[in-house]
Amino acid sequence: MLPLDTAPRPRLPSPLVAAEDERFARHGVRLLLKRDDLVHPALVGNKWRKLAPNLRAAAGRPLLTFGGAYSHHLRATATAGRLLGLATTGVVRGHELAGRPLNDTLRACAADGMRLHFVDRATYRHKNEPETLARILRETGGEGAYLVPEGGSNALAVRGCRDLGAELAGAAEVVAVACGTGGTLAGLAAGLAPGQRALGIPVVGGGFLEGEIETLQRSAFGGRRGSWTLDDRFHFGGYARTPPELLAFAEDFGARHGLPVETLYVAKMLYGLLALTEEGAFAPGTTLAAVITGRPPNAPPPGAMPQSSAQSSAQPSP
Numbered sequence: 001m002l003p004l005d006t007a008p009r010p011r012l013p014s015p016l017v018a019a020e021d022e023r024f025a026r027h028g029v030r031l032l033l034k035r036d037d038l039v040h041p042a043l044v045g046n047k048w049r050k051l052a053p054n055l056r057a058a059a060g061r062p063l064l065t066f067g068g069a070y071s072h073h074l075r076a077t078a079t080a081g082r083l084l085g086l087a088t089t090g091v092v093r094g095h096e097l098a099g100r101p102l103n104d105t106l107r108a109c110a111a112d113g114m115r116l117h118f119v120d121r122a123t124y125r126h127k128n129e130p131e132t133l134a135r136i137l138r139e140t141g142g143e144g145a146y147l148v149p150e151g152g153s154n155a156l157a158v159r160g161c162r163d164l165g166a167e168l169a170g171a172a173e174v175v176a177v178a179c180g181t182g183g184t185l186a187g188l189a190a191g192l193a194p195g196q197r198a199l200g201i202p203v204v205g206g207g208f209l210e211g212e213i214e215t216l217q218r219s220a221f222g223g224r225r226g227s228w229t230l231d232d233r234f235h236f237g238g239y240a241r242t243p244p245e246l247l248a249f250a251e252d253f254g255a256r257h258g259l260p261v262e263t264l265y266v267a268k269m270l271y272g273l274l275a276l277t278e279e280g281a282f283a284p285g286t287t288l289a290a291v292i293t294g295r296p297p298n299a300p301p302p303g304a305m306p307q308s309s310a311q312s313s314a315q316p317s318p
């Protein structure tokens with residue numbers, strides 16, 4: 001067993017709470033919040049669900065993974081390394097970043113002991129091709145490392161997220177989740193009961209996610225599983241784009257419901273859910289569960305957080 005399972009213990013199943021919100025109630029829609037942000041104080045939300053099975057599989061080997069400069073996955077991997085005493089290497093997209101001061105995400109990674117290795121965008125794009133990967137491993141001395149793909153989504157991670165769906169079985173007709181790589185949605189959808197649908201809100205545009213989620217489900221389960229759809233209209237221009245309208249929405253939602261709203265993913269999902277509700281996309285009588293997949297990087301750990309104050313303003317904009 002990993003120390004991760006004992007100190008501090010993950011809180012599973014994560015709490016499912018009703019949110020009184022007249023903007024949904026007006027349309028006959030009941031809103032539930034699935035508080036995956038409370039699963040673990042240090043390894044937040046879906047990152048715990050995705051990383052825990054990989055940490056077990058790594059069996060003490062150093063970890064090597066990939067991400068952009070704002071990647072929550074890199075940060076979670078660095079934290080896991082610190083908690084478990086594993087060496088971690090993060091391969092970061094963007095060679096030009098090597099000469100600049102680190103942003104908050106990368107600084108937190110470095111503070112947790114992660115070694116950062118910056119690569120140019122072409123190298124990053126081809127990182128899954130054997131020759132490029134071999135070169136990266138050589139340059140980082142990572143030949144014996146346990147590899148976790150970009151965003152942490154591999155078959156083990158996807159299977160880990162199936163529990164999230166199972167915890168929601170029967171609780172709601174529609175379960176909404178923000179999608180980066182789509183690994184969380186792929187697992188969640190597989191864990192839901194018949195008659196439930198997972199709704200993914202991609203935080204990056206481009207329409208490539210449908211195929212990637214199918215591929216992830218095939219690798220984890222052997223084929224497409226569960227009922228799921230994507231709505232591609234709420235990415236606000238792309239990853240880490242957080243225009244003032246979105247930040248204001250997140251601030252307001254946080255104040256209404258007493259939780260810090262993470263803005264790269266969670267705010268976009270909640271915004272999309274409200275927009276869809278206002279469009280009449282959900283029949284009156286529908287129960288929606290919104291998965292709160294994480295919390296703002298600078299929010300205090302759960303427990304330290306006073307219920308009444310919204311902390312979203314504490315988050316720097318990327």
Ligand SMILES: *Cc1c(COP(=O)(O)O)cnc(C)c1O
Nearest residue numbers: 072180181182183184265293294
């Ligand atoms: C990483 C992350 C996601 C995206 O998860 P995927 O499995 O890559 O789709 C969603 N929400 C938050 C808060 C995250 O940190």
